[in-house]
Amino acid sequence: MSGADIAGLIAAGVFAVLVGLLAIPLVKLGRVFDEASTAIRELSDSVTPLLTEATTTISETNKQLARVDVITSSVEEATGNVSALVALFAATVGGPLIRIAGFSAGVRAAVVGLRPGRKPRSTRN
Secondary structure (H helix, E strand, O other), X not given: OOHHHHHHHHHHHHHHHHHHHHHHHHHHHHHHHHHHHHHHHHHHXXXXXXXXXXXXXXXXXXXXXXXXXXXXXXXXXXXXXXHHHHHHHHHHHHHHHXXXXXXXXXXXXXXXXXXXXXXXXXXXX
16 A cells, blocks of 8 residues: 555545534434424424314304493493483473472571561571
8 A cells, every 4th residue: 555545544534533523413403303393293283272272262252242242232221211211300300399499498488587586597698
């Protein structure tokens, strides 16, 4: 063997060691990719039922909101009816009650004025 052959063998050995050293990180990187794909697969398997459950929950929530809307409309209608009833009652009974109260205050003032020894109270200051 000549010196060039020995140099070639040494270069081939160094190259083989270099390839061996570079193969270790590549194998580890392959394992990382395998673990990442496994984690993604597991995540995908667990997210699908979660999304299905979230969709069901949102659907049920929308149904309940529709029921609440119906109840709110009914309460609004009842409130309007009660307000109209109170206004009607005030218009029907309120005016005569005010007149009766004024009349009774006038009668009381007249009776107090007719009693001997008592001064009628002044209603105005």
